[in-house]
Amino acid sequence: MYSEDPLLQPTRLLNFEHTAIAGLITDRGWKDLAQHEQIGEVYDFVRNEIAFGYNRADDIPASKVLADGYGQCNTKGTLLMALLRGVGVRCRLHGFTIHKELQRGVVPEIVYPIAPDEILHSWVEAETEEGWVNLEGFILDEPFLGTLQVTFAGSESLCGYGAGTSCLSAAPVAWTGGDTYIQKTGIARDFGTFDAPDDFYRDHRQAFGILRDWLFRKVIRHWMNARVRAIRSGRVPRIPGLDLTNHRHGENQDAA
Structure with missing residues (x-):
């Protein structure tokens, strides 16, 4: 029997009753932890054991994200919310768009001009004993972020390669009980909070169009x-006009 609290209920996307998610929670013993440790363990799992990457769509259920083993802001956020609710932590989604410049370097230069100017984005808000916290720093896994920190050593501001931060060398991504961010400086529009990602994607869709949507997925x-x-792995593709002279991993790939 699930709580009647809308911020603790399962949904089509937050399907924490799925055997894979329920089994993960049981195997890790997360329900036996105090709330601070629960949030930290779940957060660290999504941040580093679910790699940064791009799924077929934003509105896929948490169980699919877990099965894929990778995700981006929206899909990793769905999994994080499902796991948090699965251990009894109230949470909600905060929806935004980000400027497409934030994805430059990950999006190939040849298709970058046809990418939408703004990209659907979200972070997770979790209720702790001290109040609500914003969780966004889980998006980039540690090896990926570490490469960016080495590549752009000496430059604190970065908008590209999936990061939008003004404090790259000490990006606030670790769980300490407060807010975490890694794409915050790229935010364009704020859509407010939603009880569940299902509600967000019902009201907001990525404006790809039929052809671009097919090209993206396939x-x-x-x-x-x-x-x-x-x-x-340390091979950072070049962005025209962006200095990579601090790159310490050898010769960079061309941005195809």
């Missing part, structure tokens, strides 16, 4: 995921 996202893997 071709471009796979190309983007290949570039994400390259960056994670």
Whole structure:
């Protein structure tokens, strides 16, 4: 029997009753922890054990994100919310758009001009004993973010390669009980809070159009995921006009 609290209920996307998600929660023993540790353990799992990458769509259920083993802001957020609710932590979604410049370097240069000017974005708000916190720093896994920190050592501001931050070297991504961010400086529009991602995607859709949507799902996202893997391994593609002279991993790939 689930709570009648809308911020604790399962939904089609927040399907924490799914055997894979319920089994994960049981296997990790997360329900036995105090709330601070519950949030931290779940957050760290989504941040680092679910790699940064691009799924076929934003509005896929948490169980699918878990099965994929990778995700971006919206899909990793769905999984984070499902796990939080599964251990009894109230949470909600805060919806935004981000400027497409934030994805430059991950989106191949040849298709960057046809990308929408604004990209659907979200972070998770969780209720702690001290109040509500904003959780966004889970998007980039540690190896991926680490490559960016080495590549752009000496430059604190970065908008590109999936990051939007003014404090790159000490980005507030670790769970300490407060807000975490990694794409905050790229935000364009604020849509407010939603009880569940289901509500957000009912009201807001990425404006790709039929052709661009097909290209993204069938071709471009796979190309983007290949570039994400390259960056994670230390090979950062060039963005025209952006200095990569601090790159310490050897010669960079051309941005195809």
